[in-house]
Amino acid sequence: MKRLPLITPHPPRLSTLTEALARIxxxxxxxxxxxxxxxxxxxxxxxxxxxxxxxxxxxxxxxxxxxxxxxxxxxxxxxxxxxxxxxxxxxxxxxxxxxxxxxxxxxxxxxxxxxxxxxxxxxxxxxxxxxxxxxxxxxxxxxxxxxxxxxxxxxxxxxxxxxxxxxxxxxxxxxxxxxxxxxxxxxxxxxxxxxxxxxxxxxxxxxxxxxxxxxxxxxxxxxxxxxxxxxxxxxxxxxxxxxxxxxxxxxxxxxxxxxxxxxxxxxxxxxxxxxxxxxxxxxxxxxxxxxxxxxxxxxxxxxxxxxxxxxxxxxxxxxxxxxxxxxxxxxxxxxxxxxxxxxxxxxxxxxxxxxxxxxxxxxxxxxxxxxxxxxxxxxxxYRAMPPVAKTMIIGGGPAGTALLTAASRHGLLPDLARGLVLVERDGAIGGGQLGRYAITSDSTAQTFLSAIEGNPDPAIAALADHPAALAVARHRASLGVPLAEVGPLLRAIGDRLHASITAHGGTVMTGMESLSARRKDGRWHVRLRDTATHRDTEHVAENLVIATGGHQPLDRLVTQQVAGTSLIELAGDRLLQSDSVLARGGFEMVADLLSGKRAPRVAVIGGSTSALTTVALLLRERPALPFGAGGITLLHRRPLRPFYHSVEAAHAEGFIDFGPEDICPISGFVYRLAGFRLEARELVLRMLGVDGRAPEPRLALHRVTGDHDEAARDILKNADLVIAALGYRPRALLLEDAEGRPLALAAHAGAPMVDNACRVTDASGAPVPGLFGIGLAAGFVPHGKLGGEASFVGQANGLWLWQNDVGMMIVDQLLAGRARVAA
Missing domain, CATH: 3.40.640.10 (Type I PLP-dependent aspartate aminotransferase-like (Major domain))
Structure with missing residues (x-):
């Protein structure tokens, strides 16, 4: 058989050029x-x-x-x-x-x-x-x-x-x-x-x-x-x-x-x-x-x-x-x-x-x-795709694949895969945008590895020896994992999930962008666009899961007020969003903007993990910015709370600022949902002086007291740079009724996108039939057997939740719906 090497050099042969060589x-x-x-x-x-x-x-x-x-x-x-x-x-x-x-x-x-x-x-x-x-x-x-x-x-x-x-x-x-x-x-x-x-x-x-x-x-x-x-x-x-x-x-x-x-x-x-x-x-x-x-x-x-x-x-x-x-x-x-x-x-x-x-x-x-x-x-x-899919998941990033991981960990992925269609804009599933950030995760290495360890799917379990898994495992004793190292592991898991889905009768459509979904005849008619050919097609599904992630919309900055005054009016062209600062290269951008300042002043607005992570990034990166005492001010409305694994652990450090309503009845954790973890937690503990910790001198805290907080307005007016860490909102997917009119959702009015069963709700708060949501900015709040403190206000996001109870909540409903139809 003729061998075909990858590279076969064919330069002119010197032996045929002897006369010309002689002339040289x-x-x-x-x-x-x-x-x-x-x-x-x-x-x-x-x-x-x-x-x-x-x-x-x-x-x-x-x-x-x-x-x-x-x-x-x-x-x-x-x-x-x-x-x-x-x-x-x-x-x-x-x-x-x-x-x-x-x-x-x-x-x-x-x-x-x-x-x-x-x-x-x-x-x-x-x-x-x-x-x-x-x-x-x-x-x-x-x-x-x-x-x-x-x-x-x-x-x-x-x-x-x-x-x-x-x-x-x-x-x-x-x-x-x-x-x-x-x-x-x-x-x-x-x-x-x-x-x-x-x-x-x-x-x-x-x-x-x-x-x-x-x-x-x-x-x-x-x-x-x-x-x-x-x-x-x-x-x-x-x-x-x-x-x-x-x-x-x-x-x-x-x-x-x-x-x-x-x-x-x-x-x-x-x-x-x-x-x-x-x-x-x-x-x-x-x-x-x-x-x-x-x-x-x-x-x-x-x-x-x-x-x-x-x-x-x-x-x-x-x-x-x-x-x-x-x-x-x-x-x-x-x-x-x-x-x-x-x-x-x-x-x-x-x-x-x-x-x-x-x-x-x-x-x-x-x-x-x-x-x-x-x-x-x-x-x-996409010949394997059924005329009517049982379930279509829009988004194959960390949230969409976490739902699949949850199913795989319970041995249910083969059942879920039958009649499943997963749609992802990128060329592969799993990684999403995590790798673009220059920060460490607010999840431990064990959280990421738990998707692999003991997984009933042997192909996923075998990833324990994958270089990406070994890279994450090196951070078991650290405060989080660099997100740049998390991305390759999630992509590797995504590859195995992709193979498992297709092996059990499902379809993964990469390079496809979801444009709209219309609720008609009790089903979802979803319009997709091939990003390579720009050809639009329509596909029908009984259930739709939105896992499109979140973003920080610019229009929020226009309407946002701090201390009763427009944020745009207070900050002007000195305003950035935390997402751009936390991205790789974001610190260098901040350094360039502050390069002419001998003692720069930065104001960070927000009491979320992204706000504390932004502060930590500005304080730790090298070469260090020349912040003096109080060079960074964090403006927040709610008290900053640290997470503890138990009441005893909190008391052992002398932390007593909590009551019964702040303790999770399931796990016994103190501030399970509201408390900061890992790197952000360490910074909060320092600023609160817990257990004799010395506060970070370059950071000042200012709790905004209301619309008449003149000090807050002065901080923003005098800052060389203002960074807004105001949270994330869901990425939009146009949802329509049978006549093509946009569906009014609770999320459009600033409410959570989903209810306590991960069902997307309309403007009246009623669940939209056959529509679920998961991921960043979905607005889910754990409850019941999922635990969480009674005092918690807000939403809870996290890969561990998505890969476990939250993901299984959706899987159970999808498979139960199939059982009802079969009956």
Whole structure:
């Protein structure tokens, strides 16, 4: 059987170039921008880039990136960051670091896997002049929008250097090479594994001929005159012999590119509807291999799939996994933003062979073998989905999957899965947005691990030895777990839940956005949109569970009053929401905003966990902000209460500020629901001076007494920064009656979304038939056998509750409803 390696280098053979090599030897010119190299550069400019601008051949693409970045920031703003996407090779970050910049790694777009535009623009707005350069990566040779980067460069005054390592051979619809006429450097690789294969080498193209000549000097020790360095430089020159190989590749490249494009088209035709791939743009995409995403329920089997393909003579890989933000060295020197999409894409990527020596028949064999190994069903049709689902869960984040975890822990997931449809906007379930936060959890490591330990589903129980579980387990003795480490574990659990659901007759619809749900004929008619194709479809379900999470709406700030005065009026443009501060990079944003203040003053509004966590973040992060005594003021209405496991534990520390109504009758916990836990609890204990603890001198507490609290108004007026931690509200899903009129819900008036049975209630407080809610901002209050103190006012959220009693409350109702129908 013909073996098909993942990478099969096909550079021109030196043994066929002996006459030309002899001419180089006769000339005695081996390097230093000799005639062979110059001829190749001119020919490449003409053939590949329509004669626009100029090209510079260098020893390799990494050196090309290094000198291009160093040149780009030489006369520009004194920024320290190089903004780049997570889905790129380590060389991108290495080159930026060698050029004196700190990589700032952002998330990618779920469709084409290049940098997410909204993330780039958010970071440019946040960091401003601190970003010296953007380094977009044309992922797997994909033709990214360079006009947009022209606009970003002008809009933000930032340099641009494009890492197009894999893109030599990518063209537009007219056949002109990617990057032709770009005003900034486009850096290509000519490594042996690339479509434009030499042995080693790089090519820089730019419309600015003067810049190319400046880069040429930098590649030659910075010499602009004989042996006179006037620029920063190094030795990046391409020797004449390698330029000869590059010229030979150029001579055959049109034929090679047509053949490889035929193979790529064969792949696209063969896998259509069964695997996710990059969208196909007009023109040609240079591909060194063919990348696709495995179904999310097969993510945890990727290594085994690669091994089984290898047994069938087919090489496969997983570029880029780990992605840039997961590389250990990069994590030590870079600032890495939340990358949930890159995490998902990286975990599912599979690279298949595509080489000069392959045939279309070889492609058919590869895909047929992959189908048999993966046993995949067509994605686009979701054929397993019943005409009427028993239950549809909208949202596959931590709350939606916690409901499934609760069922799995009681051995009920197979029953629940029959007729179940789970809808999730992202490409995989489980992780949600937790990984985007720079804080520790308010749940213990054991809470997260309890979903695994002793689970009747052997696939979920086996996660105990998963690297993500071991990373969380290291924090068993800590005050919470860094949320950046929680995300991978929840995604791993999500993958196993996905597999279990589909194995028992359910359907998981990833990449689908829920638009609306109409109650008609005793059922829910739900309109969904495919985020890749933007095609809308309608699906029917008997029951609907909303697990779409919560957010901090801006309109709340407009109506919010503090001490009888509008918050907007008091704080003006100094106002932030806690969610943006707690996100990764939020502390740096605050530091930038306060950078001109010798003794900054910050006011945090709210008495919630997010408020205390915001204060803790500002106090502990490094480099420390120069807060003086009382530099941070926490404004709250209700007393701040610490949680205790028992009355005895509270008394042992001398804490007696509670009564019988503050003790949970089920567990005996003091302030079980109202009390702060873990890191927030420690801060409250200090500020209350419990058991002789010394208060944190940089923090002051101010309890707002009412509409006439002039001191509260003064604190807000005089603060350099005001952070609102006012809680979360449910993410909206448009709910309609049979005539298409919006359903009026209790949540619209600021009341909890659900009642004490997790049923969503209408404006009159009556439960809406067949509609449940779970998760952040649902407003659930534990009661009865769930425990909780009688004095508690507010809502209770937490992964432990969702994975246990709260989740089971919904599961029991859903399965009981089925039993009634069957009877």
């Amino acid at each position: 030897e006769d000339s005695a010119i081996y390097s230093n921008n000799g005639p062979v190299l110059r001829a190749f550069e001119a020919d490449a400019t003409r053939r590949l880039f329509g004669g626009q601008g100029a090209c510079l051949a260098v020893a390799n693409a990494t050196l090309g990136l290094m000198i291009s970045l160093r040149d780009a920031v030489s006369d520009g703003p004194a920024g320290r960051f190089a903004l780049m996407p997570a889905m790129t090779f380590a060389a991108t970050a290495q080159a930026a670091w060698w050029a004196g910049l700190t990589p700032l790694v952002c998330d990618v777009d779920a469709s084409d896997w290049s940098a997410a535009p909204e993330e780039e623009e958010r970071l440019l707005e946040r960091h401003g002049a601190q970003i010296a350069a953007i380094v977009p990566y044309a992922t797997f040779g994909y033709g990214i929008d360079l006009d947009r980067y022209r606009w970003l460069s002008k809009r933000f005054g930032v340099a641009v250097v494009v890492d197009a390592a894999a893109s030599l051979g990518t063209t537009d619809a007219s056949g002109v090479g990617f990057g032709a006429g770009a005003p900034f450097p486009i850096v290509f690789s000519m490594h042996a594994t690339k479509p434009f294969a030499t042995q080693e080498g790089g090519l820089i193209h730019c419309a600015d001929v003067d810049r190319i000549e400046r880069l040429r000097a930098m590649a030659n020790f910075g010499f602009t005159a004989p042996r006179t360095a006037t620029l920063p430089g190094l030795n990046a020159k391409m020797p004449e012999a390698m330029a000869l190989v590059a010229q030979a590749r150029l001579d055959e490249f049109a034929r090679v590119s047509r053949h490889r494009d035929q193979l790529a088209e064969a792949y696209r035709d063969a896998i259509a509807g069964r695997y996710v791939m990059q969208p196909h743009r007009a023109g040609r995409q240079a591909l060194g291999f063919f990348p696709l995403l495995l179904p999310s329920e097969r993510t945890h089997e990727r290594d085994a799939i690669i091994a089984r393909l290898d047994e069938q003579g087919i090489g496969a890989g997983k570029y880029f996994s780990p992605h840039l933000g997961e590389q250990p060295w990069v994590r030590g020197i870079a600032q890495i933003e939340p990358t949930p999409v890159a995490d998902m894409v990286g975990s599912r990527l599979l690279s298949l062979p595509l080489s000069d020596s392959m045939t279309v028949e070889d492609v058919a064999r590869v895909v047929d073998t992959l189908d048999r190994v993966v046993a995949v069903e067509p994605r686009s049709a």
